[in-house]
Amino acid sequence: MSRPLSVPPPTTTLGLYRQLLRESSYLPSLARPHADRYIKDRFRRHQHDKTDETRLRKRIKEAHHELRVFRAANAGDMDRMHKILLKAFGRTGSRRRELFTSLVRHPSPATTEEMEAQINGVRAWSFDRDPDWLDGWDTEALLSFAKAQAKTSLSSSPRGPLLHKHLMSPEKNIPRENVYGKPFPEKVMRTKLKKVYADLADRVLPPLPEKEWHKLGLVAEGKFEEAGWHVPSRRAVAKGLVEDGDKKEDDWKWQAYATKPVALVDIAQSKKLRLLTGASDENTPYGDTQPVDRHVYTPKFWRRLTKSIWLLTAKRAQDPEKGGYRITWGRAPFNAPKAAASGMEFFESLPVDAESSEGIKGTKKKGRK
Incomplete structure (x- = not known):
């Protein structure tokens, strides 16, 4: 180190x-x-x-x-x-945003029928409203990955847990009417939908x-x-061939102590x-102590x-049999720790098989009558 x-x-x-x-x-x-x-x-x-x-x-x-x-x-x-x-x-920071972009990117159409379906889907909303950033997301892939992440119960996630409203279809959870019983305008509904997806995207840990x-x-x-x-x-720090003999490193820089508070200087x-x-x-008499x-x-x-x-972390690969993607999360198997050589003397008198272990079972204590 x-x-x-x-x-x-x-x-x-x-x-x-x-x-x-x-x-x-x-x-x-x-x-x-x-x-x-x-x-x-x-x-x-x-x-x-x-x-x-x-x-x-x-x-x-x-x-x-x-x-x-x-x-x-x-x-x-x-x-x-x-x-x-x-x-x-990619659990936090700019790398996470790059991985998330690849997660929600629409797959390229492989056939003519897929391309026509994608074009028809764009035309369906282009006449009613202007496009926004949510139109460029593959929401189905995002929701399926979020459900797989919720099943793993990541307790130490740096992005926080996924809530129930994130896993269900956001379109169904948004209320259709306001407190006065009147329907929301289309623009307000779209804003609420984008807010739910933005909250979901903030908690997703994209695959590596x-x-x-x-x-x-x-x-x-x-x-x-x-x-x-x-x-x-660590490599050694390069030093100059010519050293300045007039400057001494041990000189006390009293100017800083005279013009600034001592706590700020030290x-x-x-x-x-x-x-x-x-x-x-x-200033310590015991030399350079550890930080x-x-x-x-x-x-x-x-x-x-x-x-x-x-x-x-997780990996995502295409499933040729069922279609879609197969998501696999990291799972470390539990390995029982082995006793060290210095502690083996405490285990020498213990039985090693089931037959001998039956004779050392404690008697059941009698409860109060």
Whole structure:
């Protein structure tokens, strides 16, 4: 596991971009592609924007925050590493929106009859109202996947549980009349329908690609090499060939203490924020103490963390026999823990077969008369 870096923050956008990619390279191998693509897309999208100083300063501040989060996660912050993996495997964030888009996309018509039926369906509502975003969704596929997700009872879902109104047909659950007994206008009915589908879409955990889903399942079982899972170790920070002899690192920067509150100056050295800042405590007589929430990542930790995420994922494949799609959710079998060698002495006197176990059954206690 890598330690937090005590390096000065980048002063240019290109330097910030390079340090973000550097921290992304220390993430687990299956999570790194999404992190790299997210960083590159954000940088290239706004690379040539002509924005004002206020908006540019806000974007740089957000990028610095992302850099601190990556450093803290690589240094041993389990909560932040968990959030990064949730985004990487599409349970939250932009990756989830991409997977959801592929879930609700209408399938391409394979025959002429399917194309004519799709065109006739578009014509049916095009004369009555203008098209909206709900017309581009395959609502039948969304409802069928939501029902399959509700049957799995995902208690630790980051999006919240699915309610009964989400699983039934939303068109039937919307009231037809208002409190005055008059029917709703067509536009109001459509707005209510879009609101129900938007709430449903916010709680759905879309399926992963089949290949990625199987790799995540192998990691959850502890088969790291077979899945191609590895966590790189941190490389040494490059140092300049020429050092500035006039500047001493041990010099006390009294100007900051004279112009700012002491709590504000020493906040970077606090044990709670040391994983984010990478600073060391210079005031303790016992040396550099460990920061708060810094843990050592072991294979057991990776197996448990990926297992909790794999139970929230599913794969979707076409069923050639029954038609439609077959949805399979991650299910880890229960394996009873084995006693260690140091604890086997407590089990030596216990029976090993059913015949001998009958003689040690306790007598039934008599109740009060």
